[in-house]
Amino acid sequence: MDDITDYSFRELCKEFGADLLITEFIASEALNRDAEKSIRKMRFSNNQRPIGIQIFGADEDELLCCLDVVEQAEPDFIDINWGCPVRKVAGRGAGSGILQDVPKMLRITTSIVKKATLPVTVKTRIAYSSDSMVVTDFAEALQDTGISALSIHGRTKTQMYSGNAEWTLIGQVKSNPRIHIPIFGNGDIVCASQAVESKRRYGVDGILIGRGAIGNPWIFEQCQRAFAGEPEREISVAERVDVCRRHLQMAIDFKGERTAIFEMRKHYGNYFRGLYNFKPFRQALVATPTAEATYAVLDRIKEHYI
Numbered sequence: 418m419d420d421i422t423d424y425s426f427r428e429l430c431k432e433f434g435a436d437l438l439i440t441e442f443i444a445s446e447a448l449n450r451d452a453e454k455s456i457r458k459m460r461f462s463n464n465q466r467p468i469g470i471q472i473f474g475a476d477e478d479e480l481l482c483c484l485d486v487v488e489q490a491e492p493d494f495i496d497i498n499w500g501c502p503v504r505k506v507a508g509r510g511a512g513s514g515i516l517q518d519v520p521k522m523l524r525i526t527t528s529i530v531k532k533a534t535l536p537v538t539v540k541t542r543i544a545y546s547s548d549s550m551v552v553t554d555f556a557e558a559l560q561d562t563g564i565s566a567l568s569i570h571g572r573t574k575t576q577m578y579s580g581n582a583e584w585t586l587i588g589q590v591k592s593n594p595r596i597h598i599p600i601f602g603n604g605d606i607v608c609a610s611q612a613v614e615s616k617r618r619y620g621v622d623g624i625l626i627g628r629g630a631i632g633n634p635w636i637f638e639q640c641q642r643a644f645a646g647e648p649e650r651e652i653s654v655a656e657r658v659d660v661c662r663r664h665l666q667m668a669i670d671f672k673g674e675r676t677a678i679f680e681m682r683k684h685y686g687n688y689f690r691g692l693y694n695f696k697p698f699r700q701a702l703v704a705t706p707t708a709e710a711t712y713a714v715l716d717r718i719k720e721h722y723i
């Protein structure tokens with residue numbers, strides 16, 4: 418997820434049991450221009466393997482051209498984002514915008530698979546809109562492009578993030594006897610029991626967790642435990658503070674204090690979700706301009722709740 422699953426957060430997701438990681442999406446044009454921020458988004462530790470670098474774009478030449486620099490970073494696979502609905506991406510035919518032109522999506526995907534030496538996977542949505550071609554109609558053709566796995570978010574482009582993810586269609590793709598590549602389901606999984614239930618009900622090969630992981634890298638551990646038939650582990654406030662502190666420290670080391678302080682604000686609400694009367698602490702966390710002041714607030718949280 419953009420500005421969320423950066424290097425530092427992925428380290429924690431891996432530590433807490435994520436099986437597979439994917440970078441934030443990275444614009445092919447920016448990679449071809451050698452834009453520093455985009456090149457940095459491709460960095461990962463060996464610890465984070467298996468990892469995919471996710472690319473997006475609307476222009477076939479740009480997408481093909483960026484493969485060289487992506488492959489130089491040596492990820493385990495390359496993931497194409499045909500799912501992002503935001504206007505500045507989809508509006509120009511990238512992300513889920515391409516679902517308005519499925520033949521173009523198939524053509525570009527075929528070219529990418531042909532040129533890439535690494536496995537290529539695709540992340541997409543169930544359709545562009547409720548009256549356009551749905552994933553059950555084009556999943557086989559996508560498979561025929563030579564991709565190694567397909568991830569499906571159960572919403573249309575026009576739904577953006579509203580309503581509920583429609584897992585029935587994901588299940589139908591998975592149960593198509595002609596589909597042999599792994600199918601990963603995605604959408605609205607925020608706890609381990611939902612992950613277990615969705616896997617059981619829809620038979621998918623794996624589950625992608627997005628928003629449910631924000632400020633909650635433990636969700637992967639809880640899923641691993643649930644799949645192994647073990648009970649949830651209670652995460653203490655002390656552990657939450659310590660992991661949040663490590664997250665901030667790694668983010669600062671990786672992208673500098675200013676950016677790290679700003680981006681970490683997206684995680685605090687979930688790190689400390691459910692704590693009684695947390696509002697003043699939360700307000701302090703999102704207002705502090707320096708690392709030092711943030712660490713001081715984290716210390717106060719620990720003292721207050723333990």
Ligand SMILES: Cc1cc2nc3c(=O)[nH]c(=O)nc-3n(C[C@H](O)[C@H](O)[C@H](O)COP(=O)(O)O)c2cc1C
Pocket residue numbers: 418419421440441442471498500540570603604605606625626627628629
């Ligand atoms: C802030 C934000 C950024 C996202 N960035 C990406 C991205 O870069 N690449 C991607 O494939 N999906 C991205 N997504 C979509 C999520 O990966 C996921 O498909 C979607 O949120 C539904 O799953 P969830 O309910 O588990 O969050 C993003 C979502 C959010 C909320």
